Amino acid sequence: MRSVRADQRWQWPLGEPPNSSSRRRELSVALAFVALGALGCTLPMAPFDRVVLIGVALGGLVRVAQTLRARRPRRPRGAVTAEGSALVRLEPGAEPTVLAEFQVPFGITVLANHMRSEALLAFTTAHQTRYQRVRVSSPTDALAARDMLSRAITVPDADAVGSQGVESAMTATHAAELLRVAECYAPQSLQRIYLTGSRGENLVLDGTNLEIDGRTFDLSLPLEWRGFMFHEAVGPIATLYQATWIRQGGVEVVLVAPMPAEITTTLPPGAAADMKAAEQRAVLRDLKLMQSTPDAAPPHELRIGVERLFMLPLRQALDRAPRASRAGFPPVRALNPSARE
Known part of the structure; x- marks a missing residue:
């Protein structure tokens, strides 16, 4: 991962990225069909075989066009940014959501399902709790975020998905980088939890200190x-x-x-x-x-x-x-x- 500078602006896109590796395979196969058809037009062969190969080439051309059209880059639906004094989620048509302010004490808890395919970053403060959904998009994505996923706390699948849609999720690679940046600003954030009880009681876990409603x-x-x-x-x-x-x-x-x-x-x-x-x-x-x-x-x-x-x-x-x-x-x-x- 890149080194972290406190004066740097960071931005992580939201929305599941296209599966570029599978589309590259599709494009390679389609081009192979086109090449096979072109070869059939230059070699001596029976008319029926030539027609079959031309049909294969036309099918390959159609598939190439479909794959290239699908490969058009998709614009991210939003982004999470780390700039200045806060972590902020930006989404079209919605007010910016402040996940954490660096001048205010906050905690980050990493929650994930049993298979480590879905996760949530829970940002807690004395006044609110915000969640950011994370999706593990590929084995490479999981490998890049292995430290984050290994220290995640297990929750049921439905809780790991949360209420946010796929378009608001970030990759595990980006989530792991976000944690590194957050730790640069607030080194103890991963050892903190701020909660409010059902009757308004304050609960704070800060390292080895646990305070529960004055106790x-x-x-x-x-x-x-x-x-x-x-x-x-x-x-x-x-x-x-x-x-x-x-x-x-x-x-x-x-x-x-x-x-x-x-x-x-x-x-x-x-x-x-x-x-x-x-x-x-x-x-x-x-x-x-x-x-x-x-x-x-x-x-x-x-x-x-x-x-x-x-x-x-x-x-x-x-x-x-x-x-x-x-x-x-x-x-x-x-x-x-x-x-x-």
């Missing part, structure tokens, strides 16, 4: 945590939730989010053969962290509702923290990790 957890020191799931019914409707219980010293909280409709705890058949070793390790790590055993609903006063896309990134941060010895804590009932006996 602080030092992830460089031992703590207890575990993931579980529970359900609650309102009338005839039951909702399944995922939860992450955290306790350090006398501070305790439970992060809660709806379970995704698509729950995967194993790699799809044949997926391992198509993935790099680093990507396999990342996906298997995430699948392990996703596993949750059923349990009782936690007390409402301990709950903090968070967006489900960020439950696994927060569990990853907790998993890197040292585990506390249970000797200094009162026992915990098996059916409710948030209730002390």
